[in-house]
Every structure is written in structure tokens, then in C-alpha cells.
Amino acid sequence: MYLTPSEEKILHGEKGEVMERMFRLLVRLGEIYEADAMIPVGSVQVAGVSYKSIGDPGLEFLEDLASKGAKVQVLTYLNPAGMDLENWQELGFPEEFAHNQLRIMDAFRAMGIVVTSTCTPYLAGNLPRFREHIAWSESSAVSFANSVIGARTNREGGPSALAAAICGKTPNYGLHRWENRQPSVHIKVEAPLEFSSDFGALGYYVGKQVKNKIPYFSGIPSATTDQLKALGAAMAASGAVALYHVDQLTPEADLVETQDLETMTITEKDIKETYTTLKQGEHPDIVILGCPHASLREIAQVAEKVQGKTLKKPLWICTSRMMKEAADRMGFTKTIEQAGGHIVADTCMVVSPIEQMGYKVTGVNSGKAANYLPGFCKQTVVFANIDELVEGQT
């Protein structure tokens, strides 16, 4: 891999120990994946934020890095933390867990990282442009940035994203290169799609079938950005899909080569069967929406559904702190709280310790959450559309 003279100097320790260590990690990664050079990144999103995921070893690593003066060079956001960073007590998060989570946030803050924790950074002030190179970590954010925005990122691990943030660069390989963004399978959708959960079910089903490939969808006449984020998140979860194209809807769809692709047809029956597969129980003891983190439009939709009603079971809507602020101002938070629900910021159902909080059966409308909740949080999942989940609880 070609390194510039100033990059060589970093490797020889001329910019200090932390930079040398981080840059060495990036060079090693570049060598493994046969990158030709380093490229600057416009922004970074770092995963490995929840104390539940990284534990004491992760906490100590971050505190050590911060104490050695590590500083990020580009706009850097964080993936969801393990709790609402402001309302954790009220929501019943365990005290010791909270103490450790706050230490993690302090370490990130000391490095100059924006301590807002979300998997939808593009809705919260970190919006890349078309073809911008970035280094993001969380799989649904990676999918959205690559597919819906047309920015370019591989799915970074926690350490490689942190290294990219500190060095401002990433090795040029994988999805940073145009030749690797071509589709390898054509998905013809013949099923009607209405709810975001329909897009989640489609994504879950396709991800399982195509594993790691780049799908090109046709037959989806329209979709909101919320629905595309649901589709991408579920495919990333079930099949590690980091990029997809949708005819007429995503920015690179007109530019890629679609001749002679292997073809797969998705029918209404496939979607219905996916709902059946993912619905493991009947009666959730909590409903959690906002995977990926809810947009203001999704929060407004829930507020409208619960207005003037009383929920029988707890309802959380996970989102970024920025969306929650906007929801507060619009009165959506108050409406949802009056019905007995909560808007929970900075965290989500998968990275927070819900199993320690007494919940066993969780209702979700997200294919991604349905994929992870049984393993990560020991939950029985009730996968359904928003009407069944919310209106069924009032």
C-alpha cells in the first residue's frame, strides 16, 4: 500500500504514540484487504459504546486512550449507549451499570467525540454527501449511508473506526471503490409493502437468502426514508448486507450494471411467512419501537396513535437526543407520556440491559431487533406492524 511521506512519519512515531498505534492498525487492515492507499474520511461513527457490549476491558481501553491525549480529527458520533444518558434513573436502569456507562461517555468526550449516541447519525447532524468517504460502524447506519445517501463506507469495527477518527483516514478498499459497489443479485419484489415492518420482513428474508451480496431491488414503487432504513437494517442484521440498490429510489441504482444478474422473486407469501417466523409469542410485556432510531415522523405517528388513550403495557420509542428534543418541542413526548409511554434517547432495546429490568417478551416492528433480541437480550419476540403493537395495547 502506498503511504505518503507524512504518513510514513506517523508510522515512525513522529506524531506520538497514540497516532502511531492507531495508524499502524489502519495500515495492517489496508494490507489485509489490499488497499492501494489511505483516503481522508469526512466523518466517523464509532460502535462499541454500550457498557453491556464492551464491559470493563472496553472501558479501561477507552480511558487509557483518553488519558494518553487521543483526539479525533473529524466529526465523530457514537452508536447507541446502554441507557438513556439523562433519564436512566427514572427508566429503571441499574445504578452500577449507569456509573460505568457514564465513565465510557466521559472518555469519548475527552477525545473530542460528539457524545450523542445514535444509529441514525444522518438524522442528528452527521449527514455525509453523495460519494463522500466515511468510516462508520453500526450496520444499519452503514447500510443507509451507502445505499440511500450514496456515501462510501465499509462496516468498521469499533477499534478501526476509532483509529479512522483519530487519524482522519481509512484504507481505500471494499465499498470505497466503485467496482465493488456493483449488485450481484436482482430481487424482484411482487409483494405489497405498506408498513415499515413489511420492509423489515423483506430485509430479514432477503438478507438470509443473499448473505453478504449486494442486492438490486425492483418492484418497490415508492418508499420513505424510514422504510428504507428498516429494509437496510434488517438485511444488515440477517445477512451482513452493507449496500443495496433500489430501482428508481436510491442514488446509484441508475449507475450500476444490472445485466445478467442471478434473480430472486419475493412474493406476499414470503413476507407473511417471515412474520410467522419472527412472531414467537403473543403478548409482549413491553413494546419497543425505534430500531433503527426513530425519526421525528415516526415519533409523530406514534403520538397520533396513542393520543388520549391509556397503554396497557410499557411502550418505549428509541431515538437520538436530537429527535427527542424536537419531539419535546412538538408536544409529542407529552402526548406519549400521558398515554404511559416513553421516548428513550441515546440507547436501544438491543444494547440496553432490558433482560435485567425484568422484561421477557418484547414487541417490535423491526426486522433487525427481531433478529437480535432473542440472542442478545434473551427475549421472546413479538414481531408485528405498528398498528397491532400500539393500538393493540390501548
Ligand code: F3S
Ligand atoms: Fe440501532 Fe439498536 Fe436497532 S443500534 S439499528 S436501534 S439494534
